[in-house]
Amino acid sequence: MANKIEIPFNKPPFTGKEKKYILQSITSGHVSGDGKFTKKCSDWFVEYLKCKKALLTPSCTHALEMCAILLDLKEGDEVIMPSYTFVSTANAFALQGAKIIFVDIRPDTMNIDETKIEAAITKRTKAIVTVHYAGVSCKMDEIMKLAEKYNLKVVEDAAQGIMSKYKGKPLGTIGHLGAFSFHETKNVTSAGEGGLLIVNDQKYSDRAEIIREKGTNRSQFFRGMVDKYSWVDIGSSYLMNDVSAAYLWGQLKDLDRIQNNRLRCWELYFQGLIELEQKGFLSLPVIPEDCTNNAHMFYIKVKDLNTRTQLITHLKKNRILSVFHYVPLHSSQAGRKFGRMSGEDVYTTMESERLIRLPLFYGLTSSELNKITDSIYEFFEGLIN
Numbered sequence: 001m002a003n004k005i006e007i008p009f010n011k012p013p014f015t016g017k018e019k020k021y022i023l024q025s026i027t028s029g030h031v032s033g034d035g036k037f038t039k040k041c042s043d044w045f046v047e048y049l050k051c052k053k054a055l056l057t058p059s060c061t062h063a064l065e066m067c068a069i070l071l072d073l074k075e076g077d078e079v080i081m082p083s084y085t086f087v088s089t090a091n092a093f094a095l096q097g098a099k100i101i102f103v104d105i106r107p108d109t110m111n112i113d114e115t116k117i118e119a120a121i122t123k124r125t126k127a128i129v130t131v132h133y134a135g136v137s138c139k140m141d142e143i144m145k146l147a148e149k150y151n152l153k154v155v156e157d158a159a160q161g162i163m164s165k166y167k168g169k170p171l172g173t174i175g176h177l178g179a180f181s182f183h184e185t186k187n188v189t190s191a192g193e194g195g196l197l198i199v200n201d202q203k204y205s206d207r208a209e210i211i212r213e214k215g216t217n218r219s220q221f222f223r224g225m226v227d228k229y230s231w232v233d234i235g236s237s238y239l240m241n242d243v244s245a246a247y248l249w250g251q252l253k254d255l256d257r258i259q260n261n262r263l264r265c266w267e268l269y270f271q272g273l274i275e276l277e278q279k280g281f282l283s284l285p286v287i288p289e290d291c292t293n294n295a296h297m298f299y300i301k302v303k304d305l306n307t308r309t310q311l312i313t314h315l316k317k318n319r320i321l322s323v324f325h326y327v328p329l330h331s332s333q334a335g336r337k338f339g340r341m342s343g344e345d346v347y348t349t350m351e352s353e354r355l356i357r358l359p360l361f362y363g364l365t366s367s368e369l370n371k372i373t374d375s376i377y378e379f380f381e382g383l384i385n
């Protein structure tokens with residue numbers, strides 16, 4: 001008989017508060033975008049992030065697409081990013097005709113190696129996209145300095161970065177533009193799918209609204225700034241519906257509860273597995289001094305691909321679902337077509353093949369967590385004997 005999974009990898013966060021707001025939204029007579037709950041959520045983010053504008057979108061993918069449109073990329077312009085990331089980071093810019101230039105990662109944080117970026121910059125380079133893997137920040141000071149030196153824009157793919165900081169600044173607010181995801185696998189969700197565009201550079205504010213409203217100045221019309229609205233630029237339908245925003249509002253109201261639970265789980269994993277790291281069986285995540293941890297993810301890295309496959313199988317036998325992560329984009333079919341690697345792939349492939357993500361979600365209990373760490377010990381004991 002096939003083993004039924006007892007501890008899933010993820011459960012969409014749900015605290016209970018969402019129901020009330022969803023019902024309010026449904027009965028309010030306004031369920032499309034930019035309703036009451038959209039306003040509550042975006043005001044909350046503007047206040048917390050101290051950004052120029054926070055626009056809810058149907059996904060982080062869409063927020064990234066908006067960034068790519070805002071940058072006014074021309075065919076052949078180059079955009080630098082890590083190869084170790086989700087497809088949307090690259091796809092959004094490829095859609096605008098940009099060439100994707102992949103740069104190797106640092107083995108400690110799995111983030112783009114800031115020391116390898118300068119060698120990738122050419123006359124055609126327009127932007128650097130930083131991905132804060134597992135909610136742990138890239139070396140933003142170094143990256144912003146490079147951007148200034150070469151007059152480049154910086155887009156932060158902070159899909160995993162909500163509530164995390166770099167030198168006291170929330171992720172998503174350091175570059176010119178930033179994006180969050182509210183997919184059900186992230187710390188907070190807007191009923192499964194959703195995202196946020198964070199505008200930090202004032203010059204993008206008005207156009208971001210227009211692009212989000214199908215290329216019209218409808219937002220200005222509703223604010224009474226123009227007396228009719230019409231088609232003024234390119235754009236698309238990038239609004240989150242208000243029922244999703246109501247779900248998100250419930251999550252924001254319970255954010256401390258969600259974050260405390262996740263952070264506690266993260267800490268339990270770390271303390272529970274530290275002995276195996278000391279014995280050289282695996283490595284644990286690294287949180288550099290300038291960075292905070294939002295407990296978006298708990299991953300371990302084992303010796304090699306083969307050990308990883310065996311460990312995933314072992315955990316599955318114990319009815320625990322653990323998963324690997326990105327297949328480096330530079331080696332994917334579309335990655336080869338729309339991009340190329342700058343410099344050598346020293347760590348990207350090797351480190352990605354060693355990485356396993358363990359279950360981490362709101363509501364994961366300590367007894368479930370202990371079962372997972374026990375099962376990992378059992379695996380490594382089995383390897384010795």
Ligand SMILES: *Cc1c(COP(=O)(O)O)cnc(C)c1O
Pocket residue numbers: 058059060061062085086088089131157159160180181182183193194195
């Ligand atoms: C989840 C994620 C995305 C995509 O988010 P969606 O909201 O699902 O579009 C993009 N980039 C990174 C790094 C992610 O983790």
